[in-house]
Amino acid sequence: MDLLNTATGPAATDLIKDGSEATFMADVVEASQDVPVIVDFWAPWCGPCKTLGPMLEEAVTAAKGAVKMVKINVDEAQMIAGQLRIQSIPTVYAFHKGQPVDGFQGALPGSEIKAFIDRVIEAAGGESPGGQLDEAVSAAEEMLVEGAATDAAQTFAAILGEDPNHAGAYGGLVRAHIAADDLEQAEAILNGAPAEISNAPELEAAHAQLELAKQAADAGPVAELKAAVEADPDNHQARFDLAQALHANGDVEEAVAQLLDLFRRDREWNEGAAKAQLFTIFDALKPNDPIVLNGRRKLSSMIFA
Numbered sequence: 001m002d003l004l005n006t007a008t009g010p011a012a013t014d015l016i017k018d019g020s021e022a023t024f025m026a027d028v029v030e031a032s033q034d035v036p037v038i039v040d041f042w043a044p045w046c047g048p049c050k051t052l053g054p055m056l057e058e059a060v061t062a063a064k065g066a067v068k069m070v071k072i073n074v075d076e077a078q079m080i081a082g083q084l085r086i087q088s089i090p091t092v093y094a095f096h097k098g099q100p101v102d103g104f105q106g107a108l109p110g111s112e113i114k115a116f117i118d119r120v121i122e123a124a125g126g127e128s129p130g131g132q133l134d135e136a137v138s139a140a141e142e143m144l145v146e147g148a149a150t151d152a153a154q155t156f157a158a159i160l161g162e163d164p165n166h167a168g169a170y171g172g173l174v175r176a177h178i179a180a181d182d183l184e185q186a187e188a189i190l191n192g193a194p195a196e197i198s199n200a201p202e203l204e205a206a207h208a209q210l211e212l213a214k215q216a217a218d219a220g221p222v223a224e225l226k227a228a229v230e231a232d233p234d235n236h237q238a239r240f241d242l243a244q245a246l247h248a249n250g251d252v253e254e255a256v257a258q259l260l261d262l263f264r265r266d267r268e269w270n271e272g273a274a275k276a277q278l279f280t281i282f283d284a285l286k287p288n289d290p291i292v293l294n295g296r297r298k299l300s301s302m303i304f305a
Contacts, residue, residue, distance in 0.1 A: 016057050019070040021077045027070045032095040036124045038069045038117070041081060041091045047108040049090045055110055056092065059117045062163070066121045067094075070110030090227075094120040108194065110165070133159050137168045144172070149179040165194050178206075178213050186210055201287075210285035216248035236262055237270045240277070248283065256281060256295045264302055275299070 013112050019039070021026045022145035028037050032065065040056055042049035053071065059068040074089060084093065084100070086227060093103040093279040094116075101118055153176035170193055177186035190243035193203055225242035228235055239262045247255035263274040278299060282292045 015060055015065065015067075016069045017071070019072050019077075021080055024070075024072070024077070024080055028095050029098045031068060031070075032098055033066070035099075036067045036094055036120045038097045038120065039065055039093045039095060040069060040071045041084075041086050041089055041093070042071060043073060043075050043089055046089050051105045052090045052092075052113075055108075055113050059113050061108075062114075063117055063121060067117060073118040091200065092116075096120070096124045111167075120227050133163055133166055134168070137172060139165070140169070140172055142174075144176060144179055147179075149176050152176040153180070167200035167202040170194075170197060170217060171200070171206040174179050174203070174206035175209055178209055183210065183213055183217075186213075204283055205285075208280045211280055214285055215244050219245040219248035222246060222249055234265065236266060240270070240273060243277065252281065252285070253291050256291055259303070260295065260298055267302075 017027060020290055021262050031037050038056065038060060039068045040049075040053060042053060052203055055070060059132060060067055072080065076084060088105055090107060091103065091105045094101045095101065099122060102116070104116065106117070124134040140152045140155035143155065153173055156169045156173035156176055160173065163169070163267075170189075174186045174190050177183070177189065186206075189303070190203065190207060190210060197203060220241050222242065222245045225238055225245055229232060229242055232238070239258055243255045243258040243262070246252075246258065258266075262269065262280070267275065282295060286290050
């Protein structure tokens, strides 16, 4: 399935080249009249340059012709480096219509490099593959909300076919299988995540949702657990089980309230289980969810009281 219906694009050798002072006008100024050109100013003795260069090349190649890249060794192009006031390396400039339009200094993580490339392409009036993929992720998320877990899973999988390291799509695929009650497959997908995105917030959230889904399978009856807590407010296990049952039944706010009450009564109970469970719930929700914001505020006030 070719989600974006895009061609393979030009060969990497057409997109990425070594430049010099002699070729700068043709490779950068003139070439950028048609397509934005990313210029990587580097030197053989620069350690961070050795990390940044390949990551830039990968991002430019993934853009499939929407942007080009020229690598300039500042030791051999000191006049250009002086004209552009290159004071430290690595330094990266984006040229469009012969002028520098964006740039940064120092090494960046892959996600920020991708965002930089997307921003340059969009500023030049193009449409970046990253932007298209993000739109596809949003569409798949809407499918999940509407209960079409199978369709969402297929869309997330197609996105990963285009970009195997798309954390949003990877986390979405895990959550689609959770929604379909296929927890075993969800866990297998999560365990197989590429190392580059294994700690991404989207995967952390998917992991938290998977843990909560596993708990839901063993959750007890809410009415009985409520009665047990009312009969003995210091029955910490019953309160903890009640919180799990409430969450399993969709009452997330009350589940958080019960866990906060448990933490207030005995924060060390069961090796801090209440706090750990609260963090699992918070991680599974969006960071700006009111339940998260209020819950974290109340927890902090108790911790630092």
